[in-house]
Amino acid sequence: MKLGCFSVSLSVKDLQKSREFYEKLGFTVYAGEESHRFLIMKNGDTNIGLFEGMFDKNILTFNPGWDQDASPLDSFTDVRELHEQLKAKGLEILHPSLDSDNGPASFSVIDPDGNPILFDQHV
Template identity: 60%
Template structure:
């Protein structure tokens, strides 16, 4: 099962302080808009999203169809197919993709300890 590029989406209370902290660890801005309270930081292949006031918990994020540079990859498993495979394995969906055959969509699942996992396809 190919889930795509991996990142951690962090719920932060002060995005500017968090940005400074992670920059001190060697992360550099990669995307996002700090004026909208979200920022993507990268250190080699490690990606962290900082999100202030957008969700309650930290989230593990996978992006089918992208590599770690947010570039399209040729071959990938569509998010709707991933959802189908996981449902067949008995994994409960907290949210499900829209009912379309292609394009952007996402779903959310939770691991046994309540950690949320977002599978978010942008293409």
Template identity: 55%
Template sequence: MELGNFSVSLAVKDIAASRAFYEALGFEVFHDQTDHGWMILRNETSTIGLFQGMFENNILTFNPGWDRAGQALDDFTDVRDIQKALKAKGIALISETDEDGSGPASVVIQDPDGNTILIDQHV
């Protein structure tokens, strides 16, 4: 199962303080939407998102259809096919998408320890 680009989405209390902290670790801002409460930072092959006031807990995020640079891929596993495979394996879905649609959509699951996993397709 191809899940696409991976990042960790962090629920932060102070986006400016978090940005300064991760920049001190060598991360650089890739996409800044601070005015909307979020930004994406990278350090080599690591990607993190900082989100202030958008959700309560940290989220593991996969983006089908994107490469590491956030560029659309021509060939990828659609989130609807991933959803069908998850259901076939007996994995409970917290939220799901219309299996007959196309384009952007998302699915949310939790691992056995309650960690939220977002499979979020933007293409």
């Protein structure tokens, strides 16, 4: 099971203040737009997403099909296959968006402590 790029998606109250804080920790803006209220920041292979007003909790995020630089992988486990594997293991699947046989799709699970985990494939 190849989960792809990992990041933590943080729910922030003030995008600009959060950006400035994480820049002090050595992160730089990699993607996203402040006008859309989100930024993706990198420090080496570590990725974090800052999302203002988009969700209530921080989310662990996996992007099947991408490496840590959001570059497409030649080989990966498709999000639909991950969905079936996790469902078969008895995990409750939330918010499935699996409308086609390939390409972008997503779903979520919740760990035993209530932490959301998003599987979000862009390729």
